[in-house]
Amino acid sequence: MDERQRARRPGGRSARVCAQVHQAVTELISEHGYGNFTVGDVAARAGVADSSIYRRWGSLEALLTDVALTRLNTRSPMPDTGSLAGDLRTYAANVAREITGPDGPAVLHLAVALSGNGQQGRQAGDDLRAERMRQLQSMLDRARERGEHAPDAFGVLDHILAPMYIRVLFGMGPLTPDYIDGLVDRLL
Amino acid sequence: MDERQRARRPGGRSARVCAQVHQAVTELISEHGYGNFTVGDVAARAGVADSSIYRRWGSLEALLTDVALTRLNTRSPMPDTGSLAGDLRTYAANVAREITGPDGPAVLHLAVALSGNGQQGRQAGDDLRAERMRQLQSMLDRARERGEHAPDAFGVLDHILAPMYIRVLFGMGPLTPDYIDGLVDRLL
Incomplete structure (x- = not known):
């Protein structure tokens, strides 16, 4: 903090x-x-x-970001299951549940809207992503400390989060458990 | 057609x-x-x-989709270089150039906006994606016919297109040639 x-x-x-x-x-x-x-x-x-x-x-943008981050941290906290595969599967399932929930895509649309919304919006969007990436990196660092071979946070963004985000943003149907676990297994 | x-x-x-x-x-x-x-x-x-x-x-949504698709097909046609790696690298570089160009993110924002814009918007967005995915699948099928081991179109969407789209939608900086080729190499 x-x-x-x-x-x-x-x-x-x-x-x-x-x-x-x-x-x-x-x-x-x-x-x-x-x-x-x-x-x-x-x-x-x-x-x-x-x-x-x-x-x-x-600014309103910074306030919206603070609310979104608080919501993410409460509803999709970073898991600590004792193994990297367990952490990533739980994390991916939490994110999928959150972004496909009743008001789920809202936080994604916020992130997209902020990026296209002037200097204050971009700054707020950068802060939101930086904080979540920092938390994600901590989870990956714990795995490394246990001797596991872990990807970096950008690998998780590109190959687990981005596919789920795009399928939700483009309205491409449900994220099934098999699909989500497949993304995790492929990255590991 | x-x-x-x-x-x-x-x-x-x-x-x-x-x-x-x-x-x-x-x-x-x-x-x-x-x-x-x-x-x-x-x-x-x-x-x-x-x-x-x-x-x-x-509808306006269907017209916008037709314009977007015509633009994509003119400016980012599916390549035919004779090898899958060559095709995917060229295709990914074309998409990156298009979405980071002067009015580049517009077509991405259109795809996102259509999905959240009622039945006509969703239908138009589905049509846009279905047509591009069909073209992409043809490129991958040509590789299979040459005896190459090719991923399917959804693999390309999830692991080459989605990471680039999200980085542009979130305003996360330039897509470098090394980054783009890295996505292709990883998928292959």
Whole structure:
């Protein structure tokens, strides 16, 4: 956790405001979809001033990224099963469940939208990916420390995550357990 | 070429209208971006009636797909170099050049947008992918007929196209020749 993230979650009143704002964003996303509401809408729903949101997050894009990352970390935490194959199979299955769930593609569309959305959007998208890649690399480093031969995080992105992401983004049907395990086995 | 496609390009006056409408769509995309214009805008620019466009294409989504496919087939035709490795390297390099060009990500964003855009959009997106996958499969079948051991079209999608698409959609920097050739070599 870097300085900026620590400063965002100091506990007490600040933590309550943060939780209210996250809740407001989650509700607005499910009602209107990503990108169809403003900082003013979030502030009104959360019962805080617009300025509080800008002070803490800096931009709507950074706030959306923070919410997406919190959601990913809660719902798809990095597994620690004791073996690389077990970790990757569990991780891939979690990601597949998340991106094919009821509001699953939303976080993918957010990542795509951020990249095409000016400097603040690109920065927010970069932060989101960098944090998830860092977590993934930790999981792979643990495998290396156990003496297993592990790919790097970009190998996992290219050959496990990217195929699943593209099939969901292009609406190409379900991600079956056989398909997901096949991606993992092929990479290993 | 199936019945419907044959009916769309009968030559003569019809072919001229088709060319004018394609040209109008290309101009509107470069001026406003995919999704930010209507059938009426296309008709006005092309100097034809709205009803001509609906009669020939059925929907804006189907028209956009036809334009995207024509563009892909013109600019990234399937290569025939005499070897599978040569074909895949050339094909991957062409796709990379296309999706990282000045208006390159547009066709990717179109494919993503179509999938999230109701029944007509999904059908148009399915048609676009089915046609490109059919062309890709022909290239792979030629390799098999020469006695080479070829992956199927879905293998190429998952392990060559998807990684490049995701890196472009997420704004993750250039696709270098080494990176692209590495994807091909790994699949083979």
